[in-house]
Amino acid sequence: MPKQAALKSLCLPLRRFCRGENSRAYEYLGVHRTVRDGKTCMVCRVWAPHAQGASVVGEFNEWNPESDPMRKIGGGVWECFLPFEMKQFDLYKFCIETAQGERVFKSDPYAFHYEDGEGKASKYYDISGYPWNDGAWLRRRAQRPHPSRPLNIYEVHAGSWRRYPDGNVFSYDKLAEELVPYVKDMGYTHIELMPITEYPYDGSWGYQV
Structure with a gap:
């Protein structure tokens, strides 16, 4: 530098x-x-x-x-x-x-x-027009005293955690439908996603990101 x-x-x-x-x-x-x-x-x-x-x-x-x-x-x-x-x-x-x-x-x-x-x-992909919809969630998060609450974090790779029988990966909507109930049932409080940005080699799980 x-x-x-x-x-x-x-x-x-x-x-x-x-x-x-x-x-x-x-x-x-x-x-x-x-x-x-x-x-x-x-x-x-x-x-x-x-x-x-x-x-x-x-x-x-x-x-x-x-x-x-x-x-x-x-x-x-x-x-x-x-x-x-x-x-x-x-x-x-x-x-x-x-x-x-x-x-x-x-x-x-x-x-x-x-x-x-x-x-x-x-x-090339222009993200300037992407409609973010998490404003309400961000406001709720700001009001919670989360640092004082216990954490139990579940780390997951979105592309391989679970797939369709034909091997195709879940959409994010389908992943949320399957993953959230599972995580709640297992007693976790938070989900830590491994890199979800696109990366050039699927087998890496995004470790280059």
């Missing part, structure tokens, strides 16, 4: 990220729609502090590492702007040139979607 003097020259989100204080780094890193010079475009950022170079590749440039190079902006972060709007679920990766000069293609660790199964590409 950069020294304190170097941090002062960085923008606030990046400065907080370098200090380990940015709990909303997903809003800064990754791929997002933005406006630049009055035009809508995409901003792409990835943290690769030891890379010699980086670029964005995808269906939009035929996976060509030369098409959309990135520049290092400080704090180990690389950035570029794409002069067009990506569509929901467009595939992309970052091409990283290592310190040894090798080019490797990497999924975006801040992506919100990935290819299913063995696919490793990230998918």
